[in-house]
Amino acid sequence: xxxxxxxxxxxxxxxxxxxxxxxxxxxxxxxxxxxxxxxxxxxxxxxxxxxxxxxxxxxxxxxxxxxxxxxxxxxxxxxxxxxxxxxxxx
Numbered sequence: 570x571x572x573x574x575x576x577x578x579x580x581x582x583x584x585x586x587x588x589x590x591x592x593x594x595x596x597x598x599x600x601x602x603x604x605x606x607x608x609x610x611x612x613x614x615x616x617x618x619x620x621x622x623x624x625x626x627x628x629x630x631x632x633x634x635x636x637x638x639x640x641x642x643x644x645x646x647x648x649x650x651x652x653x654x655x656x657x658x659x
Contacts, residue, residue, distance in 0.1 A: 616646055 601609070617630040629647055633639035 615642070618650070 615632055617628075617632070619628040619630070621628060627650070629643060629650065631639045631643040631646065633642065
């Protein structure tokens with residue numbers, strides 16, 4: 570699912586949208602609606618995550634017309650990324 574999918578889950582306010590049927594949850598397959606696919610496409614164009622292997626860090630970039638919206642989305646993406654990295658390492 571990747572970072573845009575994780576961000577999409579965190580942004581959504583309706584918990585019922587995030588719950589999967591138990592049998593589908595085991596297979597890890599997710600069926601996205603047309604709207605969800607469009608949102609992921611927009612997030613993929615808006616959020617860029619690059620890896621600097623030489624220095625050993627990630628570069629998170631958010632490009633949006635409004636500076637405040639870009640800053641808020643970058644902050645939320647950073648929080649989610651940090652949480653996911655910690656969960657992965659633990």
